[in-house]
Every structure is written in structure tokens, then in C-alpha cells.
Amino acid sequence: GTAPRASAKERRADVxxxxxxxxxxxxxxxxxxxxxxxxxxxxxxxEHLLPxxxxxxxxxxxxxxxxxGDCFFQKHVQTRxxxxxxxxxxxxxxxPDTQVAVTSIEGVIALAQYGNVEFHTWGxxxxxxxxxDRLTMDLDPDPDLPxxxxxxxxxxxxxxxxxxxxxxxxxTTGGKGLHIVxxxxxxxxxxxxxxxxxxxxxxLATVAPQRFxxxxxxxxxxxxxxxxxxxxxxxxxAVAAYSLRARPGAPVSMPLAWEALDxxxxxxxxxxxxxxxxxxxxxxxxxxxxYEESRRTxxxxxxxxxxxx
Ligand code: ATP
Ligand code: MN
Ligand code: MN
Numbered sequence: 001g002t003a004p005r006a007s008a009k010e011r012r013a014d015v016x017x018x019x020x021x022x023x024x025x026x027x028x029x030x031x032x033x034x035x036x037x038x039x040x041x042x043x044x045x046x047e048h049l050l051p052x053x054x055x056x057x058x059x060x061x062x063x064x065x066x067x068x069g070d071c072f073f074q075k076h077v078q079t080r081x082x083x084x085x086x087x088x089x090x091x092x093x094x095x096p097d098t099q100v101a102v103t104s105i106e107g108v109i110a111l112a113q114y115g116n117v118e119f120h121t122w123g124x125x126x127x128x129x130x131x132x133d134r135l136t137m138d139l140d141p142d143p144d145l146p147x148x149x150x151x152x153x154x155x156x157x158x159x160x161x162x163x164x165x166x167x168x169x170x171x172t173t174g175g176k177g178l179h180i181v182x183x184x185x186x187x188x189x190x191x192x193x194x195x196x197x198x199x200x201x202x203x204l205a206t207v208a209p210q211r212f213x214x215x216x217x218x219x220x221x222x223x224x225x226x227x228x229x230x231x232x233x234x235x236x237x238a239v240a241a242y243s244l245r246a247r248p249g250a251p252v253s254m255p256l257a258w259e260a261l262d263x264x265x266x267x268x269x270x271x272x273x274x275x276x277x278x279x280x281x282x283x284x285x286x287x288x289x290x291y292e293e294s295r296r297t298x299x300x301x302x303x304x305x306x307x308x309x
Contacts, residue, residue, distance in 0.1 A: 015039045018082075018109050027066045027117065028250045033274055035066075035113075041244065041274050042112040046105030048281045049242040053108070055125035057090050057099040059237045060111060061118035067246040071117065075099050082110035090122070090129040092235055101126060117246040120237035123193075124186070129234075131186035132193045133295070135166070136238045137200060138228035139177045142221050148263035153204075153211050153225045154178050158258065160203060164302045167294035169287075170258055171241050172267050174251030177225075179238060183295040190234040196298055199306035201227035241284070242277065250274040257287035 013023035013036050023036035042049070063071040077100050081087060084107025087098050102108055108119075123132045137157055141150050154170060157180050161168040169181045184193070201214040204227050213224045231238045245251045249270025254277060256267065272280060303309070 013039075015043050015109055015113070016106060018106065018113055020113050025066065026068075027063065028248070028274075029066075029068055030248050031250065031275070033250050035115075037274065038117065038244070039109060039112045041277075042108050043105065044278050045242050045281065046108050048285060049108060049119070049240065050102070050105055052240040052242065053102050053119060053121060055101060056121035057088050057101055057124075057126070057129060058122075059099075059120040060116040061120070061246050062114070062116045063246050064115040067117060067248075067250075071246045073120075074116075077111075077114075079114065082107065082114075084108070084110060088126050088129070090235075117244050119240045119243040121240050122235070122237055123232060124190075128186055130189060132188070132190060132232065133184060133186050135161075135182040135184060135193065135197055135200075136231040137161075137180040137182075137197065138173075138231045138238065139180065140221075140226040140228050141177055142223055142225070143176050145223065145225065147266040147268065149211065150178060150225065150268070151261050151263045153208075154180060154261060155258075156208055156211065157200075157204060157227070160200060160207075164200075164305055165299070166296050166302070167290070169255065169291055169294075170261070171253055171255045172251075172272055173239060174243075174245035174247065174253045174269065174272070176268055178268075179231075179253070181238075183291055185295050185297045187297050190232075193298065194229065194232045195308060196303065196306065197229035197232040199303075199308050201229040203306055241288075242281065244274060252277040254280060255284040255288045257283075260287070 013020040020039050025035045027033050027035050027038045060074045061071050062074050084104035088101045089096050123134050158168040166182045171179050204212040205214040239253045241255050243253050250273045251270040252272045254272035
């Protein structure tokens, strides 16, 4: 005869040959998203997510009890490294440090199976962790600001970067702001790139002080957007495109075409999420298709234009 059918709760779940523990545990309560759905999201989005992760030291947000429980940033993986995950040695203020990077979709799936929900990356790739290859301008608005003001600020940031001779790409964060990412050639170290990003933030605050602030203090942020240039220091990270966020609604950080920025359509928060991100991924990839060919060198002329020497 036939074996008795296992109930849904007992049924063993494999994703690409990786056994998923506690597949029916809820990782998000609104909407109700199980661990199996989270792991399958990573399998499905893997081909889109992986290019944003490859060769980059990672920082992971792990939520072992789901996103309703404690979540914590992890730069180190405690367990034996699964297939598709490798150790990378990076410089830190306390000397060399060992972090991890993924090499395949299997690695992404295995990290999701370990309870990792968010994938954050360094702004540099191995084997040159000392040479940043992107600028990330992290626009952090006062949460009360209307979307139209965030849109206007992003467009002003793009104009400044393009006037300098750089190319700017846009993505949502899955949170309250936007990330503007600029691919650069690896000709400069962290100190120079961070100083450059700081000068961009200061310039924005100078030309549009009613809109931007380059100061960290929250009290000075009222009604304005903090241009967080600190994403550009050694060891700092930004959430990867297509990563989930451990926030209500299971939001996803989504690449956007500049033309998709519409002051009437708020794309923040859970607008893009675990349930619709895959459908938007081909268009999102297309919006960033010119990314590699848009790498520019941070030149002395650009630095001078920002008042740097
Ligand atoms: P939002 O749009 O809501 O600001 P965000 O991802 O930009 O979303 P931020 O708080 O601005 O969130 O943080 C920017 C980046 O800084 C994050 O994506 C993350 O990589 C990094 N970061 C923030 N907080 C921490 C932390 N406690 N530990 C490590 N990295 C952090
Ligand atoms: Mn931010
Ligand atoms: Mn920030």
C-alpha cells in the first residue's frame, strides 16, 4: 500500500536540495509569510539579487524568531560555512577581520534558511576591500515629509551628481527613504570617497537648505532630508537591491528608473514587497542595465567643484 500522507506541517521542505528547518514558522505576521516562503523568495529572486552581492563583504540581519522577535546585524557567520558562502578577509580598525561573501544562489538560499532576512553589502568588492566601487547617497527624510518632497530631493541629488560628471541610479530601501547609487572606478581609498560623499551632502544642504541637512542630529532634521553620507566609509554597508527588509509588510529594496519617480505615487515602505518584487524585477534590472558602463573616475576636477583639494 501507499505510505500515509504527511500533514502539511510534517512535510519536509527542500529548496534546491537545501533542507528548510521550521518551514511553516511565521517570519512576518503581516502579511503572514512563512520561513519556506522567505527561502523560496531568495531562490526566485536569486538571479536578480546575486549580481548585487557577488564579491562583496556582507552584513546580515538575522531574525531567528521571525521579524516580530529580536533581529540583529551580523558580520560573522557562526556555523560552518554552507556551499556558496566563503570567508573573506577585510581590513578594519582593529586589524584584519573575517567576514563572508556569497558565490552562488545556493549560498543565498542557505543564509536565508539560517534565518537571515536582510542582505547588506560593503561598497567595495573582493579582492580590493580597500577600494570602494560605488557611492551611496542615503536619503533619510523626516518621516513626516510628503513623498513629493522626497522625489524632489532625489532629483536634486541626481542633478548635482550628473553636473559633476557622474551617473546616478535609484532604488527604494523598503523603508522611509531612497538610495542613490553611483558606480565609480576603484581609483580612490575610503577616506577620499567618504570625503567626496560628505562634500556632496554639504553642497546639497547649501544649495537647498530648506530641503536638506547634512547634520546627523535629529532635532535639526525637522521637515528635511538628512543626506547620510556615512554609508561610504570603510566597513559601512547599504541594503542590497532586491533584499527583503525585516519590517512590517515584508518590503523589498527595488531598483527604479528615474522616470518611475512620480510625486503622486508613493513607492516607499512596502510598496515593493515579497509578493510583488519578482514581477517588477525585469523592469528594475532594465532600469539599472547601464550600471557597469556608467563607472566614472572621481577626478580632481570633481573634487575641486565640491571645494575639496
Ligand atoms: P530607510 O530608507 O528607512 O532609511 P535604510 O536601509 O536606508 O532604510 P538606514 O537606517 O538609513 O536604513 O541605514 C542605512 C544603511 O546603514 C542600512 O541599509 C544598513 O546597511 C546600515 N545600517 C543601519 N543601521 C545599522 C546597524 N545598526 N548596524 C549595521 N549597519 C547598519
Ligand atoms: Mn536610509
Ligand atoms: Mn541612514
